[in-house]
Amino acid sequence: MRFHLLYSHALIYAPLKLLFVAAFLFTYSSTLKVGETCSSSSDNCDAGSYCGSCAANGNTRPRCTRIQPINPVTKIGGLPFNKYSWLTTHNSFALTGRKSGVGSDLLAPTNQEDSVTDQLRNGVRGLMLDMYDFNNDIWLCHSFGGRCLNVTAFQPAINVLREIQAFLHKNPTEIVTIFIEDYVVTPQGLTRVFNVSGLNQYLFPLSRIPKNGEDWPTVHDMVMKNQRLIVFSSQSSKEASEMVAFEWNYVVESQCEFYY
CATH class of the missing domain: 3.20.20.190 (Phosphatidylinositol (PI) phosphodiesterase)
Structure with a gap:
């Protein structure tokens, strides 16, 4: 009986562990870095960045962008x-x-x-x-x-x-x-x-x-x-x-x- 309970616990624990890992990965990747392609509708770029394109330089695909001046x-x-x-x-x-x-x-x-x-x-x-x-x-x-x-x-x-x-x-x-x-x-x-x-x-x-x-x-x-x-x-x-x-x-x- 003890073995059966431990085995059942393992079966329950494994999916929970996988669920936790999946949730962690989803949270970790929920924001995009500068240069990564993005969606202007969701605008999920990092803080201080925005999702946009610049046709003037041929960048027609929206990307996370931050403009930082040169000293x-x-x-x-x-x-x-x-x-x-x-x-x-x-x-x-x-x-x-x-x-x-x-x-x-x-x-x-x-x-x-x-x-x-x-x-x-x-x-x-x-x-x-x-x-x-x-x-x-x-x-x-x-x-x-x-x-x-x-x-x-x-x-x-x-x-x-x-x-x-x-x-x-x-x-x-x-x-x-x-x-x-x-x-x-x-x-x-x-x-x-x-x-x-x-x-x-x-x-x-x-x-x-x-x-x-x-x-x-x-x-x-x-x-x-x-x-x-x-x-x-x-x-x-x-x-x-x-x-x-x-x-x-x-x-x-x-x-x-x-x-x-």
Whole structure:
């Protein structure tokens, strides 16, 4: 009788084991890597990739695709920082498929499929962050009317700033620029959140930012001095009150029109 029970158990166990292996293999292969053919209807590519084709280069079969820029410094070195082009993302924090940091559903538009950490790993070097006073803190919101709401609040700014700090710490030759769409009215609000994040050690000082269109220091110089974080604010008052550069004193923006 004991033998019979053991034998029966083995018969039951074997199919379960096979079922487990099959399920594991199915789960493991459920996402596709860059370059693998895919179906645009299911779009089961890895995170940060999308299923698409490019007829311009003869690639008519849909494949998982990720576009990663070439680091311009690897092509030609020794130039001033402003002589290079750096990939920048708009509303870098507005990640799809997430709830608000306060737990509510988000009604705000989203712009990104990758976290800020993944954007930086993939070659992004400029981040546009909308900062607001919210819940007695500084938050990243994609909002309107200068007010952050539960349904437009993504997360506290400190979270993303710490992601940037971790990237700069691990990559000592990289430079990151932050463009703040600034709705913060709390006195020294930006100063406080940057202090807490640990980013101050990398800040490029306001006194060194060139004026009147002059060239910036070279990338090598900025790296050697460990001044690898440039921060601009959309509020002119922050330059005097918090030593954060007012962006339109130093940068220009190409004008464009959208046609639908």
